[in-house]
Amino acid sequence: MAETEKMVFDGKLDINYKYASGKVTGKFYDEIEENKKIFGIKCSKCNTVYVPPRQTCGPCFTTMEEWVEVQPTGVVTNYTIVNYAEPLIQPMEPPYAQALIKLEGADTPFIHLIGEVDVEKVKIGMKVEAVFAEEKTGNILNIKYFKPVE
Amino acid sequence: MKKVGIIAVEQTKFEAARVESGFSDLVFETSGPAVKKAGLTRDDIDQIVTASQDFWDGRTISNFAVSEACGSYLKPESKVAMDAAMAVFYGLARILSGAYKTGLVTTHCKMSQGPQNVIYNAVFDPMYQRQLGLDFVNAHAFQARAYMEKYGVGPEQWAEVTVKNKKNALKNPKAMDGRELTIDDVMNSPMLADPIKELDCMPVSDGSATIIMAEEETAKKLCDKPVWIKGFATYMDNYYFGDRDLAEVGALEKSAKRAYKMAGITDPKKEIDVVELTEFFSYQEPMWAEGLGLCDRGKGGDLIKDNISTQDGSLPINASGGVLAGNPHTVAGMVRVIEACNQLTGDAGEYQKDGAKTAVVQSTTGPCGQSQCVMVLSTD
Amino acid sequence: MGRKVAIVGTGQTKHKARHSDMNIVELINQAVNRCLENAELTINDIDAILIGNMEHFEGINLSDMWASDASGALGRCGMKITTGGSTGTSLSSAAYYYTASGLFDTVLCVGWQKQNEGDTTAGLVSATDPIWERASFAGAFGTFGGAATQYMMETGLTPEDAAKVAVKNKRHGRLNPYAHLHLDISVDDVLRSPMLAYPIRMLDLCPASEGACAMIMTHEDNVKKVTDKPAWISASVCRHDSAFTGDPPFFLDLRTLRSAAKEAYATADIKDPMKDLDIIELYEPVTWAELSFLEALGIGEGGKVGELLAQGVTSIEGSLPVNLSGGVLCTNPIGATAMCRVAEAAIQIRGEGGERQANHKVNTALATGYGGNWWSDLLILKSSL
Numbered sequence: 001m002a003e004t005e006k007m008v009f010d011g012k013l014d015i016n017y018k019y020a021s022g023k024v025t026g027k028f029y030d031e032i033e034e035n036k037k038i039f040g041i042k043c044s045k046c047n048t049v050y051v052p053p054r055q056t057c058g059p060c061f062t063t064m065e066e067w068v069e070v071q072p073t074g075v076v077t078n079y080t081i082v083n084y085a086e087p088l089i090q091p092m093e094p095p096y097a098q099a100l101i102k103l104e105g106a107d108t109p110f111i112h113l114i115g116e117v118d119v120e121k122v123k124i125g126m127k128v129e130a131v132f133a134e135e136k137t138g139n140i141l142n143i144k145y146f147k148p149v150e
Numbered sequence: 151m152k153k154v155g156i157i158a159v160e161q162t163k164f165e166a167a168r169v170e171s172g173f174s175d176l177v178f179e180t181s182g183p184a185v186k187k188a189g190l191t192r193d194d195i196d197q198i199v200t201a202s203q204d205f206w207d208g209r210t211i212s213n214f215a216v217s218e219a220c221g222s223y224l225k226p227e228s229k230v231a232m233d234a235a236m237a238v239f240y241g242l243a244r245i246l247s248g249a250y251k252t253g254l255v256t257t258h259c260k261m262s263q264g265p266q267n268v269i270y271n272a273v274f275d276p277m278y279q280r281q282l283g284l285d286f287v288n289a290h291a292f293q294a295r296a297y298m299e300k301y302g303v304g305p306e307q308w309a310e311v312t313v314k315n316k317k318n319a320l321k322n323p324k325a326m327d328g329r330e331l332t333i334d335d336v337m338n339s340p341m342l343a344d345p346i347k348e349l350d351c352m353p354v355s356d357g358s359a360t361i362i363m364a365e366e367e368t369a370k371k372l373c374d375k376p377v378w379i380k381g382f383a384t385y386m387d388n389y390y391f392g393d394r395d396l397a398e399v400g401a402l403e404k405s406a407k408r409a410y411k412m413a414g415i416t417d418p419k420k421e422i423d424v425v426e427l428t429e430f431f432s433y434q435e436p437m438w439a440e441g442l443g444l445c446d447r448g449k450g451g452d453l454i455k456d457n458i459s460t461q462d463g464s465l466p467i468n469a470s471g472g473v474l475a476g477n478p479h480t481v482a483g484m485v486r487v488i489e490a491c492n493q494l495t496g497d498a499g500e501y502q503k504d505g506a507k508t509a510v511v512q513s514t515t516g517p518c519g520q521s522q523c524v525m526v527l528s529t530d
Numbered sequence: 531m532g533r534k535v536a537i538v539g540t541g542q543t544k545h546k547a548r549h550s551d552m553n554i555v556e557l558i559n560q561a562v563n564r565c566l567e568n569a570e571l572t573i574n575d576i577d578a579i580l581i582g583n584m585e586h587f588e589g590i591n592l593s594d595m596w597a598s599d600a601s602g603a604l605g606r607c608g609m610k611i612t613t614g615g616s617t618g619t620s621l622s623s624a625a626y627y628y629t630a631s632g633l634f635d636t637v638l639c640v641g642w643q644k645q646n647e648g649d650t651t652a653g654l655v656s657a658t659d660p661i662w663e664r665a666s667f668a669g670a671f672g673t674f675g676g677a678a679t680q681y682m683m684e685t686g687l688t689p690e691d692a693a694k695v696a697v698k699n700k701r702h703g704r705l706n707p708y709a710h711l712h713l714d715i716s717v718d719d720v721l722r723s724p725m726l727a728y729p730i731r732m733l734d735l736c737p738a739s740e741g742a743c744a745m746i747m748t749h750e751d752n753v754k755k756v757t758d759k760p761a762w763i764s765a766s767v768c769r770h771d772s773a774f775t776g777d778p779p780f781f782l783d784l785r786t787l788r789s790a791a792k793e794a795y796a797t798a799d800i801k802d803p804m805k806d807l808d809i810i811e812l813y814e815p816v817t818w819a820e821l822s823f824l825e826a827l828g829i830g831e832g833g834k835v836g837e838l839l840a841q842g843v844t845s846i847e848g849s850l851p852v853n854l855s856g857g858v859l860c861t862n863p864i865g866a867t868a869m870c871r872v873a874e875a876a877i878q879i880r881g882e883g884g885e886r887q888a889n890h891k892v893n894t895a896l897a898t899g900y901g902g903n904w905w906s907d908l909l910i911l912k913s914s915l
């Protein structure tokens with residue numbers, strides 16, 4: 001009997017999604033898009049100021065309502081330089097820097113990109129500031145990236 | 151806790167791409183032999199738990215595909231959409247509830263069939279993270295760096311893990327990627343996302359694994375050497391990386407503490423004979439070992455140097471070659487269970503640890519070890 | 531046997547086409563909080579959180595991870611169980627087994643779906659075999675159409691009989707503030723609604739909803755401290771079927787449900803389901819399914835189920851009301867849909883059904899889940915064990 005041919009079938013899941021942001025994320029984006037301001041949200045029980053803001057403080061299981069404006073400047077607390085290409089998902093051409101950034105006034109760092117920088121020079125403790133997108137993107141790239149502060 | 155024993159185990163040979171086998175073929179390759187090894191037929195299996203992921207399978211209701219292959223048609227089956235060690239936990243709970251006497255737990259994944267980075271990008275929430283290009287490798291780079299910064303550990307120590315585990319795998323006929331490497335080979339492999347290099351990462355692989363378990367009396371009747379599940383615990387950590395200290399392993403420490411307590415282990419360093427843990431990346435082996443209380447925090451890297459965690463060491467970790475030798479997502483934790491069982495029943499072949507009586511298994515689901523689980527297995 | 535287990539709290543969101551004011555995790559959080567409130571417990575009383583949905587419907591991989599803050603899983607055992615349409619009953623059974631096993635004392639399970647954030651049919655088609663079936667599988671409608679045609683031919687039941695199911699369940703649904711569709715329809719309305727896949731018309735079919743449903747279970751030694759109206763789990767049975775959509779016998783005889791009912795009736799000491807059950811919450815994705823599935827439960831077999839329906843036996847005024855919640859025909863957030871059945875059964879036993887509360891005392895309630903490839907789950911709840 002002839003050897004059976006091993007076949008590979010092509011398939012693709014191609015589904016468009018429309019995510020409701022909810023009120024908390026909605027306000028976060030409104031403030032960025034309309035006022036170029038970044039807001040965190042504060043837990044009334046443990047006083048943690050969360051950036052990015054979300055409705056529930058996980059450890060306390062409280063619903064947060066108190067908005068706190070934080071500065072568009074902060075420090076890099078962790079980073080990585082991405083050296084490989086994955087065009088379907090990557091927002092920049094590699095090599096580029098991804099970082100955890102703790103904004104002044106926030107208690108939690110959050111993940112974003114570092115732009116306008118020689119990636120070799122990115123380090124922990126580096127001061128950075130937000131560069132806002134010129135046009136609404138409808139997602140976290142409303143902040144285009146963070147750039148080093150002189 | 152009443153006793154539940156694992157009475158048969160089976161895993162595929164893991165390969166980079168099993169083009170000739172669909173999901174059901176892969177599952178049947180382990181479920182069939184496992185049922186036979188247990189001396190049972192499909193009729194004797196009271197319940198089935200599967201573990202698979204719709205995203206990795208590119209298939210909604212991914213357990214749908216394997217009904218015949220795992221014998222679950224017209225039987226009580228359920229799917230745990232996490233690492234398969236959590237499916238073992240559910241199988242255990244179902245037996246402890248008194249509703250069932252036996253159970254088959256099976257898992258499959260074919261990483262070769264989909265774009266891994268794109269699949270993992272969907273783990274990140276669409277509100278704040280997904281558009282930033284996060285994927286499996288670059289997300290874990292944050293944890294590797296946090297660990298490095300806080301505990302002064304580093305890539306050279308992690309390279310030793312890769313060298314050790316790939317070498318261990320040379321003795322394991324089921325492992326995919328056994329080979330002799332040098333520290334330099336690892337250090338010179340392409341930098342993917344600083345500090346993670348290509349040889350720090352698990353390879354892409356396809357395969358499946360199955361275990362059969364039974365309550366005490368049935369287990370004793372069917373099997374000369376049942377492996378008893380003496381402890382099991384699982385805890386969840388924070389999702390957003392900025393909400394937790396990525397260098398810490400709180401969920402793992404809590405899981406270990408509770409599992410050890412259930413199993414009556416007071417000094418893990420002395421009472422455990424072998425460890426199989428889920429190191430998707432080389433840095434995770436020392437990190438998880440510390441979380442399991444096998445050494446002090448930050449000292450996980452010394453376990454190889456001190457000849458403790460090596461294949462012939464006093465407390466071998468991943469003597470099988472571990473995940474770095476090639477086990478897919480979701481299946482990885484089940485393979486750890488199987489390797490631990492083989493050590494306890496004396497079936498670990500060339501990498502058998504003599505007289506192993508107590509084994510600890512760790513597995514994890516989610517980015518940077520968000521959900522952790524620890525299982526204590528013993529022949530006592 | 532393990533420990534006895536009871537449902538001591540339920541909570542759900544309003545189910546509707548679109549929750550544009552809440553994101554996924556906020557929706558989950560609302561159901562969890564309402565459930566805790568109903569049980570008069572706090573998250574600190576909960577040992578484990580079991581959660582599930584259908585991942586491709588929202589395109590979130592490992593969705594339990596993102597939800598960990600909002601679901602309460604953070605710092606606890608968090609586990610995801612997903613089995614398609616039956617996810618909600620799979621979670622209910624898992625919560626029962628974990629509690630009965632002694633591994634956890636008090637477990638919260640939550641099922642959810644935001645179906646209109648994605649594309650239900652696209653998400654569902656990928657459930658079928660990519661090589662043999664995916665190109666020709668027409669989502670749920672097509673399968674149900676063929677199945678209903680065959681059932682109609684064999685039993686002599688007509689589209690009018692099926693339409694009466696829609697009228698009854700929509701009437702019940704109007705009494706349920708959480709139900710998605712609040713429609714006042716007649717048999718004629720159903721028969722004149724657009725034909726989707728013969729003989730299934732628009733009003734024969736369930737909607738696509740967004741919503742979440744949660745329940746809390748605890749073990750016998752704890753129950754009295756929590757509530758004086760527990761809904762005890764008396765039986766929990768599951769049957770799955772084959773991997774190819776053409777293999778099971780469809781509506782003609784839902785063999786998974788028939789087999790599950792046989793075991794559950796024996797466990798729960800149900801000798802005559804017509805007499806021994808007080809209400810049924812049935813997972814009926816289309817009108818025809820309610821007729822066929824009741825037969826598989828041993829109720830109105832041989833096509834007599836049409837008469838029971840016509841006589842009002844299964845209406846709120848009848849002796850064995852079916853789907854007082856309005857059923858799946860009114861509400862269908864898939865990952866939560868099957869749990870809504872179990873929760874409604876518990877609500878009726880706890881006497882919390884408000885306007886939709888059965889007229890007679892509910893001591894024994896049966897709930898089913900349906901999903902995958904003609905799979906069935908069946909739970910029987912009782913006011914005392």
Ligand SMILES: [Zn+2]
Binds near residue numbers: 044046
């Ligand atoms: Zn707080």
